[in-house]
Amino acid sequence: MIFEMTVQVRVHDFTRGSNWYQTFLNRTPDFIPHDGFAEWEIIPGCWLQVAEGTPSEKSGPIRIGVSDIEGERERLVRILEIDKFKIHQREEVPVKWGTFSDPWGNLLGLFEYIDKKEEKQRINALLPTSNPHK
The missing domain is CATH 3.10.180.10 (2,3-Dihydroxybiphenyl 1,2-Dioxygenase, domain 1)
Known part of the structure; x- marks a missing residue:
């Protein structure tokens, strides 16, 4: 298990x-x-x-779900001085996503559910007791 x-x-x-x-x-x-x-x-x-330690090459990305990918991208560009990364979207994919790296070359990313009802369902399923979006 x-x-x-x-x-x-x-x-x-x-x-x-x-x-x-x-x-x-x-x-x-x-x-x-x-x-x-x-x-x-x-x-x-x-x-x-x-x-x-020594960063792993070509690993990742580790993507984290957010409610506002554009707003979070602007926050990270402003305070962490990362390059403004492109946000991707495809019709058959239920999320928007973008990838960037930390200063050590670790690939990271963000994603946001396009359907906010689906996003709320995921949040409720994962965080039932501490959900600020209820």
Whole structure:
């Protein structure tokens, strides 16, 4: 039975990397077990780990769901100074998405449900007790 997952990215400079991911995720880590390692629980049972080390080449992207991809892209471009990435959309795909990288080359991305009713259903299914969108 699978019940949780973790995804890890590595950064050469942990202090800078941890600060970058705190800004990206808009909050401090949920767990820092030792030097050079931090974790955020993105949604219940899904953890993003940032570890000091050599970044993996050509891995990812790790995409995170957001309610407003354009607004979030503008926030990240402004405060993290990433390049303004293109937002893609295809008729047969129920989301818009975009990909960018962190300063260490880890591929990241965002996606947004086009159908807001579907988005609300997903949020309610994943976050039934802490849903600010109810």
